[in-house]
Amino acid sequence: MNFHAIRAIYLFEMARTWRTLLQSIASPVISTSLYFVVFGSAIGSRMVEIDGISYGAFIIPGLIMLMLLNESISNASFGIYMPRFSGTIYEVLSAPVSYVEIVTGYVGAAASKSIILGLLILATARLFVDFHIAHPVWMVTFLVLTAVTFSLFGFIIGVWADGFEKLQIIPMMIVTPLTFLGGTFYSVNMLPPVWQTITLFNPVVYLISGFRWSFYGVADVNVGISLGMTVLFMVLCVGGIHWIFKTGYRLKN
């Protein structure tokens, strides 16, 4: 294992985060705070409780997931896309590093950043609404698993993208709609039966449901299935990355 290389990539990527502190940390925290103000405090006070949880508290796990998915994807995709775009990727490709080390460095940094953000948003939420966390260990587990999985997914997008617009398209066109429709703002049980079935094809439902369970002990789908789906998606992403490095797809001629 070339630990020096993992460390170098990780620190290099984290330095980018600190350098762009306002953009990378402050802006997601502010935008999520706005959701809490609008949906939690203002509208939430007029909503009925869902599964015995006040609306403001109910949306916290979903909002954290919403941000976590988007940030993980954009951090990781940008992290690998930039060196491809600028050409500095030559150095990584010519270095004595295995693809596991490259991915660990880039994805590790991207996931770290999202996890820090997730915890920051959690702390921010506490300022607006009262909530408790029923299963803190599972909460952290879901947080980390999701951050890593979607950073892996972001890495794939960053390798696939051949322009800045493609970098944006998947988060904007697919991930954000799926998150909004995946039960961030409502319980799947509130939908008509047909839509409940259709919703189960949305993978984000499982992430939000599992995460919400770790907070309040209630879930739309069984927590085991949630965990299984998260791990399954992670395995698929690892498979995709393995294929990328095996074939040299968009990295090597």
Add this chain to the structure above:
Amino acid sequence: MDTVISVRNLNKTYDSGFQALKQLDLDIHKGEIFALLGPNGAGKTTLISIICGIVRPTAGTVLAGGFDIQQHYRAARGKIGLVPQELTTDAFETVWATVTFSRGLFGKPRNPAHIERILKDLSLWDKRNDKIMALSGGMKRRVMIAKALSHEPEILFLDEPTAGVDVELRRDMWQLVEQLRERGVTIILTTHYIQEAEELADRIGVINHGKLVLVDEKNALMQKLGKRELHVQLVTPLTRIPEALSALPLTLSEDGLEITFTFDARDEQSGIAPLLRQLEDNGIEFRDLRTRESSLEDIFVHLVHESRHDETTPGRESA
């Protein structure tokens, strides 16, 4: 002599179908400076990229420092430093950060003293806390060299190190190459400039259309390449070269207005002065003079012409 890089039957065909390298064999000796000459698209960059692990070979083997570049890529790549042709640098990082990153990437523990020495050698020390985007092109080139040297490589590839750099930087670069050679680093450089190869190289390889057309000791090669020409523009056209001058290597242009005199650049006496005296003695008036080195292009035209029967693909800029 020890071989430090050994290339055997190397082939590369890009997805587009372009065959960049054809059955290429090459041995680089330990500690030498090897200059790889060739026109654009000849395969220079492809060859270097394969050895460094950036491009996959279609067939063939490469050993670097005795290690197969694919099976033992860690050992092989750890010995190699690469300065690519394009100025590809980070933008927002400082010089110090980017060079430190390179060292770590190549699996070496931190060594600020070493990085300090490199930056001082390359006159980058004052710029160490500057963002790379704020540097001039020449300074960026130095940063790329610093990155390549950060992990103390035994083999250094310089792909067109002096393309588009000013005279001062070129001289510094040459000096650096000499210093590195004294430390035992093997250096492979590609260049368009014969002069550069002449200045630095121990051996020269000429590559064209993905094949090594020739590999030779510099001195032997300069014998063949080091011709210069003097072109003399005449005031009145001649029908033929006067008898008195027939002993000299002169040719007359078709319109009779230009005489071309070919001589060896390395001779102490070029023969220009006696020629001009003789022209005067024979009453031949001239209005302009210019000298010209036989360019690499001339040589390629010649070499390609020689091997035309087995060449079909025209040159192309390789990735």
